[in-house]
Amino acid sequence: MHGDLFEELYMKVPLGLIVSSSSSGPPFICKLKKSLYDLKQASWQWFAKLSHALIFRGYSFSLNGYSLFTKFTSSSTILIDVYVDDILLVRNDDSELTSLKAFLDQQFKIKDLEVVHYFLGLEVSHLLHVQLVNQHKYLKELLSVFHCSSASPVVTPLDLSVKLTPTYGDALVDPSPYRRLIGKLNFLQHTRHDISFSVQHLSQFLNTPRIAHMHAALHVLRYLVKDPGRGIFFNRTQDFSLQAFSNSDWAGGPSSRKSVSGYLVTLGGSPVCWKFSEEGGTFGDIQSTVVRTQIDYLLLRRCNRGLCTDCKVIPSENLSTQHRLLVMDLEIGRKRKKRIEFGLPKIKWGALTKNTTRVLVEKLEAMGGMEE
Structure with missing residues (x-):
C-alpha cells in the first residue's frame, strides 16, 4: 500500500522473519512506517494520498462523486474513475494522457493495461463506430454453476402463464442457492436491463423462497442462454x-x-x-x-x-x-x-x-x- 501513516502503530514480527533478542527480555515488535492491508486506516490513507497527488496535478473532485476526478481545459477533457486501486482514464487528448500516466507511474509504480477491455467485471469490446459493454464471461460462469449452459432457451425472462405469489408452491429446503442466484442476477443487470424487472420481482421472495420461485429464477437463466453476449452499445x-x-x-x-x-x-x-x-x-x-x-x-x-x-x-x-x-x-x-x-x-x-x-x-x- 502507498498510503502514509500519521498514527503510531505496531505489529508482531511476521512469521519467517528472524530477529535477535535476549531470552530474558520482551520480544521484538515492528513499528509500521507505511499503511498495510486490513488496517482500518488503509483505504482512507491510500485514497488521501492518491487524491492529493491528482489535485496537485490540477484535477478536482466531481460534484457527483468523490471517486471521479476531472480536469477541463480549452482543448482537452480528462476523467479519472477510481475504484480502490483500479483506475480508469478517459480522455480526448493523447498528450495529456501520456503525461498523466508518467506522473502516476512516478508516484505509485502503476501497471498500464492500455485500452480497457475488462473493468470491475464489465467486458468492453471496441467495434467499428461503437463500443459494446457486456458481462459475457460472468454469465458463462453463472450458467455453468447452475448447470444451465446447455439448457433449452426461452424467449421471455419470466413464464407469462405463471403468477408467482409468496405462498405459491412448497418451500425450498435450502434457500441459499436461490438467494445466491438472485444476487448474481442482480449484478448481471448492470448490462442487462431486459432482466431488471424479473430480478426485482423475484427479489420479493428472498425471505422464504419456494420451489416455484427457484424454477422462475432458472427460467431467467434459460432466457439468458439465448444470447449471452448481449450488452449495451455506445455509439461514438x-x-x-x-x-x-x-x-x-x-x-x-x-x-x-x-x-x-x-x-x-x-x-x-x-x-x-x-x-x-x-x-x-x-x-x-x-x-x-x-x-x-x-x-x-x-x-x-x-x-x-x-x-x-x-x-x-x-x-x-x-x-x-x-x-x-x-x-x-x-x-x-x-x-x-x-x-x-x-x-x-x-x-x-x-x-x-x-x-x-x-x-x-x-x-x-x-x-x-x-x-x-
Missing part, C-alpha cells in the same frame, strides 16, 4: 442528450395489489440508468414515481453537464397517460389527492390538455377516488 457520436422514460403497472401486483413502476434514462440513445420498484396503490405513489425519475434524471443531467451542452428535458410523450395526468394536474395547481380505488385504468384516455384534465378529475371525484 457527439450526441450527449439525455432522455427519460417512465411508466407504471398500476395495482398490477397479483397478491399485494401494489403498483410496479419503472424508468429508463438514455444517453445518446444508449441506456445508462434504469430501475423497477414496487409501490403502493395510491395516486401519491404514482406521483412519487415521476418525482423519483426526475430526481435521477437531474442528477444524470448534472453529471453530463461537464461533457456536453445539449441536454434535453423529459418529453411528455415518453410518459404514460397516468403520469401525463399527474403533470397536467400539477400544472393547474390541484392539491386534492387521495387514494384511487383502482378505477383509473377503466377510463378511456385521449389527448390530455388542461381542459380535458379537469373533466377527468371530475370523473375521478365521481368515482370517489379524490376528495378535499
